[in-house]
Amino acid sequence: QVRLVESGGGLVQAGGSLRLVCTSSGRTFRDYAVGWFRQRPGEEREFVAAIAQSGTDTYFAGSVQDRFTIIRDNNKNTVSLRMNSLKPEDTAVYYCAAELNVDSMISRMDPDYWGQGTQVTVSS
Secondary structure, eight states: OOOEEEEOOEEEETTOOEEEEEEEOOTTGGGSEEEEEEEOTTSOOEEEEEEOTTSOOEEEOTTTTTTEEEEEETTTTEEEEEEOSOOGGGOEEEEEEEESOHHHHHHHOOOSEEOOOEEEEEEO
């Protein structure tokens, strides 16, 4: 099984940057694709970014393309999300997730594992 813990959230001014880190204690972490999702207040959870098991295939939502970067380190059991040029609309709770099939995780938004979430607040 996989246990996911997010860190790195906080308050940042518009235009600033944050680095979120998803850390897993599961010994089968390398078998799972990992994604980042976010949920704005009163909104449904939405896909942000994902990375396949090998770390070579990455996926991004159009709203964060060219601003966010996702990086995987299977040796350290971590997936990082670098968020640059943050906007107030990026304010949300960000969740790390894991599933065996990356396409299914993105389309169905029902991964096998969820982290507890970390709050990101961008001030204008």
